[in-house]
Amino acid sequence: MVTIAISADKGIPKIQLDHLSQQTSLPLLDKNIQADYLLHIKTERLELQKRDLGSSRKNKKVLSIFADFTAGKSQYRRLHGGGKGQDIAKAIGLHKIKEPQVLDLTAGMGADAFVLATLGCQVTMIERNLIVHALLRDALDRANLNTDNDLQNILKKITLINDNAATYLDTLSDIFLPDVIYLDPMFPQKTKSAQVKKEMQFFHDIVGSDLDSETLFLQALSKAKKRIVVKRPRLAEVISNKVKVDFVISGKSTRYDVYLPTS
Numbered sequence: 001m002v003t004i005a006i007s008a009d010k011g012i013p014k015i016q017l018d019h020l021s022q023q024t025s026l027p028l029l030d031k032n033i034q035a036d037y038l039l040h041i042k043t044e045r046l047e048l049q050k051r052d053l054g055s056s057r058k059n060k061k062v063l064s065i066f067a068d069f070t071a072g073k074s075q076y077r078r079l080h081g082g083g084k085g086q087d088i089a090k091a092i093g094l095h096k097i098k099e100p101q102v103l104d105l106t107a108g109m110g111a112d113a114f115v116l117a118t119l120g121c122q123v124t125m126i127e128r129n130l131i132v133h134a135l136l137r138d139a140l141d142r143a144n145l146n147t148d149n150d151l152q153n154i155l156k157k158i159t160l161i162n163d164n165a166a167t168y169l170d171t172l173s174d175i176f177l178p179d180v181i182y183l184d185p186m187f188p189q190k191t192k193s194a195q196v197k198k199e200m201q202f203f204h205d206i207v208g209s210d211l212d213s214e215t216l217f218l219q220a221l222s223k224a225k226k227r228i229v230v231k232r233p234r235l236a237e238v239i240s241n242k243v244k245v246d247f248v249i250s251g252k253s254t255r256y257d258v259y260l261p262t263s
Helices: 014-024 072-080 087-092 111-118 130-143 149-155 165-171 198-206 213-220
Strands: 004-008 037-041 046-050 063-065 101-104 122-126 158-161 180-183 227-233 247-250 254-259
Touching (some): 004 014, 037 198, 046 130, 046 198, 072 111, 087 111, 111 122, 111 158, 111 180, 130 149, 130 158, 130 198, 165 213, 180 213
Parallel strands (some): 004 037, 101 122
Antiparallel strands (some): 037 046, 046 063, 227 254
């Protein structure tokens, strides 16, 4: 099990560290804590950093991840992503459902939710992990400071909730069911699999595998009006052998298994 602590750039007010500690239930870094990861407050953003405890301070290389909706891949996909011709748009059903309400039960770093919001969806992101939720909250807060009108209109379509997805589904009454439920679960890593991306390495360490993903999926089948979409690596197994996939949207490395809800 990994150890995680909170740290910050020089000059960050102590009250800001204390607030993050209360929000995430993580301790502040001190000389008695050998932390594997740091939830680090930089002057410009919040990062999750993997510590290289074996290197000297001078040569230390910092590996980090952070959520960002204003630059990088998010900005590129917003401006040049291909619109409703994207596989994710086809899977969600944007050619049939106008401005759908989408419930993203496994928000992660929010990349897919942001894309869906750029395409006109009203997206509710559910993230149960307090660290990941803090990274998402920070990204949304920073994005809200941006003066780009198009970006602001997109952000208005996104709601972030810190909750257990199964618990959240239980609270949904029939009159508030979403049009689409979206799932992108992490499955246990295979020992012989290729090296996963840095972000996935971090997530497997911090969050672990979504061992309840099949149960969550089966619960979701009766909680969506139009469809349930499960994102998977192209050659990966289906999320459950108990339910037949209605149709598949498949790309070079990713596929979307689409299920029609049970009555």
